[in-house]
Amino acid sequence: MLSPEELSALYLSAKVALFATVFSLPFAVALGWYLARYEFRLKFLVEALLQLPMVLPPVVLGYLLLVLFGNQGFIGQYLNALGIQLAFNWKGAVLASMIVAFPLMVQPVRLSFQLMNQQLDQIAGSLGAAPWKVFWSINLPLAIPGIVMGSILCFSRSLGEFGATITFVGNIPDETRTIPIAIYSFLQQPNGEDTAMRLVALSLVLAFSALIANYFILQKYQRKLGA
């Protein structure tokens, strides 16, 4: 059985990953759609910015988040005045996870929109469907495999997020100590290796389950589409 500390890390990790996935989703769908369907002058810049979290050291991201959203940060001071605190708080862990995992979510969503037969939009339009209706009734349902895949990748990546999170929100039990941070903490303690190993096994099970769920959901949807 899991100890209260382990349970707390598991609960916190799941909560952070779930919120990060849910909050990222509308932005990922909007950006994925826009990048798939439109050409614009500064597209290269948006693409580079989107990929930046994948190549930047996570600690750098965490530090930048602290500079921007810390209690005295450029944006954080105003949020603080409104009673919203992100640094050293589980909500900050959600923000860090969102930023780190966002590129992984956007790419499959974007590919789904890109590979879709755009003649379907034209047909729906000629039948009398307004563009917003075409998006909701044709494009979005057909992008579901990409959206599911992106969400699971985002969720899994958020579960494993360490560097940016520990730099931005620290290592506070029951507040910001997610599974990876708990593993790190136990490895620093004498006789903590057994607990760390149990959490490693738990991480493996969670990540593996998410990827298997992804496989079956995609299979089911592909059967539905006859692909």
Added chain:
Amino acid sequence: MLKCDFHYQHADFILNVELQMQQQLLGIVGASGSGKSTLLKNIVGLLQPQQGWIQFNNRILLDTQRQIHVPMHQRKIALIFQNALLFPHMNVQQNLSYAEKLVSKPERKFHFADIVDLLELKSLIQRKAHQLSGGEAQRVSIGRALLSSPNLLLLDEPLTGLDNKLKQQILPFLKRMKQELNLPMIYVTHHLQELEYLQADIVQLNQGQLQNK
């Protein structure tokens, strides 16, 4: 009825159209690359002419001088493409209902059941798009277009890609549509025989210019 006079240019290709459609079925015949699909795409609103106007039943759909451009979904002109593309996440019934539900009940011209009967779709109604043959899919796409209650139906080589046997199966449906539905249609093809079978009035499109045949 349809009246248009416009100029459309893309790269080296120029399409100059002056057309007054009075008949119920107008057939446009032309070789590949003569601009048949481009003409239909301009009428439906997928492409926009650089200059000119398009009018249907005294309603201006496009006038470049007055900067009027009615978007495609408000034109009430349905287009059947060469390859019968159905919405793959819906079955036949859902494909048909999708079009029907886009029209308010008082504005609906055809009953769902009548179109299903006319095109003999009853046995296909629960099937998914990928479970249909090319000919069946094209019948569904025609039914779907009719249920959107268009004022004008454009058919862009609807039998291309089907073998002769399937063509012979679909042509009678198109003839029945002409006879039983009071719906103006433009049928574009490079097979003159199809238009002769349908007893259409025929004009020829040659290098972007319409000529009486």
